Amino acid sequence: MAVFVLDQQKTPLMPCSEKRARLLLERGRAVVVRLHPFTIRLKDRIGGETQPLHLSLDPGSKTTGIALARNLERIDLETVRERLTARRAFRRRRRSKNLRHRAPRCHNRTKPQGWLAPSLRHRLDTTLNWVNRLQRLAPITSLRQELVRFDTQALQNPEISGVEYQQGELAGYEAREYLLEKWHRTCAYCGATQVPLEIEHIQPKSRGGSDRVSNLTLACRTCNQRKGRQPIEDFLSNQPERLRRLQSQAKAPLRDAAAVNATRWALFERLKATGLPVSTGSGGQTKYNRQRLGIPKTHALDAACVGPLTALHRWNIPTLTLQATGRGRYQRTRLNRFGFPRGYLMREKRVHGFQTGDRVIAEMPTGKNAGIHVGRVAVRASGRFNIQTATNLVQGISHRHCRVVQRADGYGYSFTPIQTEEARQVG
Ligand SMILES: [Zn+2]
Structure with a gap:
């Protein structure tokens, strides 16, 4: 690397x-x-020759791929969507809980233009934060971003606005990509993956089923032919659970993909504001590049394949995964398995100058943990810390043996090697 x-x-x-x-x-x-x-x-040099260096981004709903290319340096970025979802659940509970009256706060009900939900804004902020950080580390000359996966106009709300598959804007390729995403690239009837999938009407047209996207799903050839013109209720009559799931999924709009597209455009605007030239590519182009050059699918490699590309060298190097870990929790207590508060979490973040999330090196001269441990520390008020190393969790290490090598900055770092065909065969 x-x-x-x-x-x-x-x-x-x-x-x-x-x-x-x-x-x-x-x-x-x-x-x-x-x-x-x-x-x-x-220590002995000021300035130097630089060459053009491109930073490419493939924003995803959970992971954003980032690649720095002339010679490739790849970085994966993960965001903390999950934790935000949990926090939202806490807020929901407040609304229904029987609490004392709180006067309504005014001016908090209209949303300004371009407003993004907190989870999406976080995704945007984290990505931009890393674009800025990388600009301080490397002489980046241009930015590239995968901007669209499907037609965004049609994606606004295809289920509700009733965009029709054959004559609407969401025609052909876009509808297919949309359905692939929505049905997780699996056959809706048998769950088969990695097979060619056909677009299939849930309620057959001969029985009054519409061409709306909410009436479309994907099925493998066998299931498609077996179903024929049967109504869905008859076809899945012996699988009530699958039928129920299919019907609810058909109605649910594609939340993740819609979210991705909203943030993608917002990201594009913010990238332009950096002053560097920004070029864009489409999801289809990325896929084409990747398949043509025989490159496996990872977030970072997808980023590297964004836009027009003739060749990609030295892509088989480890990927640095950056995971947004945050700088602490809001919770002041833990819950037991019945949901009752259990004990109190300490208010102080620092213990003997260490903070949870710091990367430390601990040299244990004796004892059952004897040896050198490097990893992320979790501090305890007692001064006996836990260290999460690359391979295991070492518990009860005294602060006296620890030394900080990098302060916590809200991110966790790990390396992922690329598994290729050759690597698998050799290994
Ligand atoms: Zn099937």
Whole structure:
């Protein structure tokens, strides 16, 4: 994996190889600035030649792929959607709970233009945060983004606005992509994956079924032919559970994809505001590049395949996964399994100068945990910490043996190697 390089005055230079970085550090010509992403600073140089470096983004609903390319440096970005969902559930409970009267707060019911739900805004902020951070680490000259997967106009609310599949805007390719996403690329009747899927009317047209997207699903060839013109209730009469699920899923609008598209446009606007040239690509183009060049599907590699592309070299390098972990919780207590409060969580974030999320190195001279442990620390008021290493959780390490190597910054970092056909065969 490439190493970010800064000059004496912290101006980004071209990233270098690990080998070169090691040499520079050994000779004392450079110092380590941060471990993740690994960055060094040259002590004896100001300025240097740089070449064009493109940052490409593939925004997804849970993971955003980021790739930095001339020689590829790949970074995966995960966001904390799950936790926000939990927080929203807490808020919901408040509304129905029998609490003392609270006067209505005024001016909180209209939403300004371009307003995004907190979970989506978070996704946008996190992505931009990393674009800014990477701009401080590498001399990025242009940005590239996968902007559309389907036709966004048609996606506004295809189920409700009744856009029709054959004559509406959501024709052909877009409808297919939309349905693939909505039905998770599986046959709705037998659950088969990795098979060619056909567009299928849930209520057959011969029985008055419409062409609306809410009446369409995907089925494998066998199921499609077996169903024929039967009404859905008859076809699935011996699978009531699947029938119920299918009917509710047919009505539910595609939340994730709609969310992705709303944030994608918002991201595009914000990227343009950085002042760097921004080019865009479509989902179809990304898929085409990936398949033509024989590149496996990961978020980061998808990002690298965004836009017009003739060749991609050295893509088979580990990916750095950045997971937004936050800087703490709002909860002041934990719940037992019946939902009652259990104990109190400590208010102080720091214990003996350490904070949960710091990366530490602990050298244990003796005892059952003897050895060197490097990882993310979870502090305890007692001063005996837990360290989550790459492989396991080491418990009860005294703060006296710990040393901070990188302060918590709200992100967790891990490496994912790429599994290719050759790698699998060799391994
Ligand atoms: Zn099937």
